[in-house]
Amino acid sequence: MIYLELLWSFFQIGLFSIGGGYAAMPLIQHQVVDVHPWLTMTQFTDIMTIAEMTPGPIAINSATFVGIQVAGLPGAVIATVGCVLPSCVIVLTLAYVYYHFRGLTLVQGVLAGLRPAVVAMIASAGLSIICMAFFGERNLPANLETVDLAAVGIFAVCLFCLRKWKLHPIAVMAGAGAAGLLLYSIF
Amino acid sequence: MDNQKPDYWKLFISTFELSACTFGGGFVIIPLMRKKFVDELHWIEEQEMLDLTAIAQSSPGAIAVNASILVGYRVGGALGALTTVLGTVLPPLVIISLISLCYTAVRDSAVVSMVMAGMLAGVGAVICDVVLNMLKSLVETKRVLPLAILVLAFAAVRFWGVNIVVIILVCGTVGAADTLLRMKKEAVQS
Numbered sequence: 001m002i003y004l005e006l007l008w009s010f011f012q013i014g015l016f017s018i019g020g021g022y023a024a025m026p027l028i029q030h031q032v033v034d035v036h037p038w039l040t041m042t043q044f045t046d047i048m049t050i051a052e053m054t055p056g057p058i059a060i061n062s063a064t065f066v067g068i069q070v071a072g073l074p075g076a077v078i079a080t081v082g083c084v085l086p087s088c089v090i091v092l093t094l095a096y097v098y099y100h101f102r103g104l105t106l107v108q109g110v111l112a113g114l115r116p117a118v119v120a121m122i123a124s125a126g127l128s129i130i131c132m133a134f135f136g137e138r139n140l141p142a143n144l145e146t147v148d149l150a151a152v153g154i155f156a157v158c159l160f161c162l163r164k165w166k167l168h169p170i171a172v173m174a175g176a177g178a179a180g181l182l183l184y185s186i187f
Numbered sequence: 188m189d190n191q192k193p194d195y196w197k198l199f200i201s202t203f204e205l206s207a208c209t210f211g212g213g214f215v216i217i218p219l220m221r222k223k224f225v226d227e228l229h230w231i232e233e234q235e236m237l238d239l240t241a242i243a244q245s246s247p248g249a250i251a252v253n254a255s256i257l258v259g260y261r262v263g264g265a266l267g268a269l270t271t272v273l274g275t276v277l278p279p280l281v282i283i284s285l286i287s288l289c290y291t292a293v294r295d296s297a298v299v300s301m302v303m304a305g306m307l308a309g310v311g312a313v314i315c316d317v318v319l320n321m322l323k324s325l326v327e328t329k330r331v332l333p334l335a336i337l338v339l340a341f342a343a344v345r346f347w348g349v350n351i352v353v354i355i356l357v358c359g360t361v362g363a364a365d366t367l368l369r370m371k372k373e374a375v376q377s
Binding site for chain 1: 204206207208209210213214215217218219222234237238239240241242243244246247248249250251252253256257260261265268272275276278279280282283284286287290291293294298299300301302303304305306307308309310311312313314315316317318319321322325333334336337338340341343344345351354355358359360361362363364365366367370
């Protein structure tokens with residue numbers, strides 16, 4: 001039964017991927033290339049590229065893509081459901097616990113310890129994205145000459161608009177996309 | 188939870204819109220959600236949003252999905268969570284379904300990759316803006332421990348490749364120990 005197999009595979013992907021999209025990639029590959037003959041390795045690389053180019057979490061994007069390839073639109077829906085089901089159960093339980101016990105002094109202490117760590121993780125993810133935009137790599141390269149000046153310019157203008165004029169992030173991102181199209185077609 | 192009836196439609200539209208604009212991984216949706224639900228709609232408090240982010244990160248699954256479940260639960264209980272999951276999952280479902288019809292053309296399209304390269308720089312700026320705001324409110328607490336945790340956690344995730352779950356556990360324990368110590372000190376003093 002293909003629908004059950006899809007549901008179960010993506011349930012496992014949803015359950016075992018902790019810490020964001022890049023952690024999910026090897027799990028997805030294992031399920032859809034190694035365990036099941038759903039995608040070839042080339043197709044898998046393609047969907048990872050597309051998942052990065054389109055909005056939405058990588059796991060959801062690949063669930064939809066694999067589901068459609070294997071069993072059409074119902075397959076896509078079922079794979080997506082499988083993917084979010086573990087999150088729903090676990091996160092709802094944690095949300096319940098959080099809202100019932102966050103008044104406790106000890107829980108307040110735990111949360112106070114977590115907040116700076118969260119800021120650090122967001123900062124690190126931001127740095128990866130900035131390096132990706134400027135140099136095409138997730139880390140600062142040894143040779144800084146490979147820098148993409150158009151990207152640096154877009155970044156600077158966007159940051160200025162956000163800090164100085166408090167423009168809406170979605171408007172800024174749309175503007176950045178348009179600027180990218182313009183600058184990269186000229187140069 | 189608020190006494191007034193939660194606005195499910197607004198909840199759905201908000202998460203749909205955010206999800207449709209979240210390029211570049213789960214961390215991007217956190218700043219966008221903060222802007223929407225903390226600054227614009229005032230449905231969630233600043234500190235609470237950081238707590239929800241910590242829960243979203245340390246739970247399995249996509250961060251964007253987890254965060255939207257938490258926001259939905261906060262605003263409208265289980266039904267709210269269902270609303271936000273739908274809002275978050277629908278845009279990628281629709282977009283990928285359409286793209287899968289002609290995915291090789293999209294993959295090789297120069298226009299798409301130019302727009303994406305521009306948006307990536309924009310996303311970097313959005314995250315940078317949010318991190319600066321968060322840093323400001325951390326510095327304003329005028330305590331050394333949060334800043335120490337910030338620096339060490341950054342080094343751990345960035346340079347030492349420590350697993351996020353380990354970082355969350357350690358920082359939570361440190362926070363709890365710090366609170367216990369301070370409670371003891373206050374008890375001795377009084």
